[in-house]
Amino acid sequence: MDKRKIILDCDPGHDDAVAIMMAAVHPSLDLRAVTVVAGNQTLEKTSINALNVCQALDIDVPVYAGCGRPMIREKMTAADIHGATGLDGPVFAPLTRKLEEKHAVQFLIDELMASDGDITVVTTGPMTNLGMAMRMEPKIIGKIKEVVFMGGAYTNGNVTPAAEFNIIADADAAYVVFTSGVKLTMCGLDITRKVLCYPQIVERMEKIGNRASKLFADLMGHFCKSQKEVFGWEGGPLHDPTTIAYLIDPSVLTVKHVHGEVDIRSTESYGRTNCDMFGYQKKEPNMYVAENVDAEKFWDIVESCLKMYS
Numbered sequence: 001m002d003k004r005k006i007i008l009d010c011d012p013g014h015d016d017a018v019a020i021m022m023a024a025v026h027p028s029l030d031l032r033a034v035t036v037v038a039g040n041q042t043l044e045k046t047s048i049n050a051l052n053v054c055q056a057l058d059i060d061v062p063v064y065a066g067c068g069r070p071m072i073r074e075k076m077t078a079a080d081i082h083g084a085t086g087l088d089g090p091v092f093a094p095l096t097r098k099l100e101e102k103h104a105v106q107f108l109i110d111e112l113m114a115s116d117g118d119i120t121v122v123t124t125g126p127m128t129n130l131g132m133a134m135r136m137e138p139k140i141i142g143k144i145k146e147v148v149f150m151g152g153a154y155t156n157g158n159v160t161p162a163a164e165f166n167i168i169a170d171a172d173a174a175y176v177v178f179t180s181g182v183k184l185t186m187c188g189l190d191i192t193r194k195v196l197c198y199p200q201i202v203e204r205m206e207k208i209g210n211r212a213s214k215l216f217a218d219l220m221g222h223f224c225k226s227q228k229e230v231f232g233w234e235g236g237p238l239h240d241p242t243t244i245a246y247l248i249d250p251s252v253l254t255v256k257h258v259h260g261e262v263d264i265r266s267t268e269s270y271g272r273t274n275c276d277m278f279g280y281q282k283k284e285p286n287m288y289v290a291e292n293v294d295a296e297k298f299w300d301i302v303e304s305c306l307k308m309y310s
């Protein structure tokens with residue numbers, strides 16, 4: 001089986017960490033690199049978190065740090081959910097793994113330009129690195145096989161009624177990516193709110209009894225606690241791994257080909273992803289938007305990935 005080459009651009013983040021764990025281990029995926037961006041926490045912290053996850057599970061992929069702030073607006077973080085470190089919960093051994101020297105944006109450009117057009121870029125944080133790379137070297141657009149991203153919502157947001165975190169945190173970068181013409185698949189809150197990590201799920205994964213399942217349980221312990229404190233929910237949506245689950249088994253999502261735009265002009269609805277799910281505007285579809293998720297299948301995929309660790 002040909003492995004699908006992917007670059008995971010993320011801002012770990014509890015759910016990003018699980019996405020890294022899945023992407024690194026599944027035999028159908030060839031994780032070329034992890035690129036990091038500021039989002040859930042500062043770039044310094046999200047970079048350390050990515051390295052910690054890789055070190056804890058002997059994930060041998062290069063990690064590149066990218067942009068530490070959005071293209072234009074002021075930086076925002078999600079410390080209420082992910083804690084002061086951005087990955088509160090697990091206790092990691094002293095960090096010996098190091099970041100690559102190249103900037104993540106330059107790495108994206110170099111890697112994509114040298115490729116045969118067979119690399120899928122997965123983003124699970126603000127799209128700053130990818131948007132910057134597209135502006136610096138527009139030729140990469142024709143080299144990207146597909147962008148699969150966690151972000152947006154065609155229903156309600158989670159930062160404002162209109163906007164989801166990854167998009168509002170750098171709506172200008174999302175605008176660049178959405179208007180680039182690249183093939184896009186959006187895993188938005190509409191489906192991630194259907195994969196809630198209840199305590200029973202944590203227990204199920206913990207029973208696997210390996211390093212990965214222990215890390216999953218430590219991560220989700222904090223994640224679920226903060227979801228309860230902030231939103232009053234028993235189980236938090238495991239947003240980011242939906243992208244990886246989809247690449248492993250596309251039948252986990254049902255998607256619709258529609259026209260989608262990011263609102264970067266209004267005040268109240270700034271950062272909203274306007275997805276024309278009913279085709280009212282008669283505009284050319286430019287993205288596949290996930291409409292539904294098979295939650296049972298999703299948790300089976302997560303479990304099968306965790307089981308692959310020793």
Ligand code: BDR
Nearest residue numbers: 013015078124165166239
């Ligand atoms: C997204 O925001 C972050 O807090 C999560 O890691 C996820 O990528 C959900 O809105």
Ligand code: CA
Nearest residue numbers: 013016124125
């Ligand atoms: Ca994220």
